[in-house]
Amino acid sequence: MPDCWKPLTIGSVFGTLIGILPGIGQNASTILSYNQAKAVSKHPERFGQGSPEGICASESSNNAVNGSALIPLVTLGIPGDMVTAALIGGLMIQGLQPGPLLFRTNADVVGTIMVVYFLANIVMYVMELGLMKAFIKMIEVNLSFLFPAVILFCVLGVFALNTLIFDVWVLIVFTVIGYILNQFKIDLVSIILGFILGPLVEKYFKVGMIADEGKFSALLKHPIALVFLTGAVLFLLWPGLSLVMRKKPKKEKT
Numbered sequence: 425m426p427d428c429w430k431p432l433t434i435g436s437v438f439g440t441l442i443g444i445l446p447g448i449g450q451n452a453s454t455i456l457s458y459n460q461a462k463a464v465s466k467h468p469e470r471f472g473q474g475s476p477e478g479i480c481a482s483e484s485s486n487n488a489v490n491g492s493a494l495i496p497l498v499t500l501g502i503p504g505d506m507v508t509a510a511l512i513g514g515l516m517i518q519g520l521q522p523g524p525l526l527f528r529t530n531a532d533v534v535g536t537i538m539v540v541y542f543l544a545n546i547v548m549y550v551m552e553l554g555l556m557k558a559f560i561k562m563i564e565v566n567l568s569f570l571f572p573a574v575i576l577f578c579v580l581g582v583f584a585l586n587t588l589i590f591d592v593w594v595l596i597v598f599t600v601i602g603y604i605l606n607q608f609k610i611d612l613v614s615i616i617l618g619f620i621l622g623p624l625v626e627k628y629f630k631v632g633m634i635a636d637e638g639k640f641s642a643l644l645k646h647p648i649a650l651v652f653l654t655g656a657v658l659f660l661l662w663p664g665l666s667l668v669m670r671k672k673p674k675k676e677k678t
Contacts, residue, residue, distance in 0.1 A: 441492070
């Protein structure tokens with residue numbers, strides 16, 4: 425679709441950059457991409473109602489993470505997401521230690537991983553073309569059948585995480601809160617993003633402060649940190665700036 429080139433670009437860039445960062449993964453990437461695509465869209469009111477722009481942004485970001493997550497895996501031995509975490513387990517079972525020495529000791533394994541990822545994209549593209557009609561039929565599933573199944577898997581997943589009934593009650597309470605917020609037209613994406621990124625931001629902020637002996641100004645001296653901080657400020661200000669630019673009256677032609 426012609427309207428999807430911008431969200432596709434946003435999703436691909438966000439997914440690639442976030443995949444490079446260890447331990448963040450697809451959840452944060454897809455929500456960030458969706459939120460940013462909504463901020464720059466000409467029709468943000470369509471998001472949350474099956475907008476193609478939102479789907480393009482989140483799904484392209486989800487796919488982009490998988491490839492770039494290989495970078496911390498093969499260079500540092502640190503998983504970039506859940507997929508590479510499973511891959512690390514498979515390599516260690518075979519007696520291989522992911523990291524910089526893998527290029528020297530088992531270069532053929534690194535090459536095989538790269539080739540497999542490349543072929544996986546081709547296979548996925550062919551499968552999606554062939555099964556597109558089946559995927560479209562899934563949209564027509566009656567919500568009275570779909571919602572109970574989704575709720576059941578949510579409850580089972582939450583309970584299986586720590587085997588605590590308390591977690592299930594937390595799920596129920598936050599479901600009610602989410603429903604109330606949705607009735608007041610409050611954007612839930614930002615709230616979910618805070619839950620996902622909050623602990624990560626706090627953890628790595630502490631690491632940075634310890635490394636620089638508690639000096640916040642030292643972060644501004646590191647080029648990579650400065651780039652991310654500048655990008656964060658720009659993304660924070662962009663929705664307001666774009667809203668002002670849209671409301672700016674156009675000059676009449678004489």
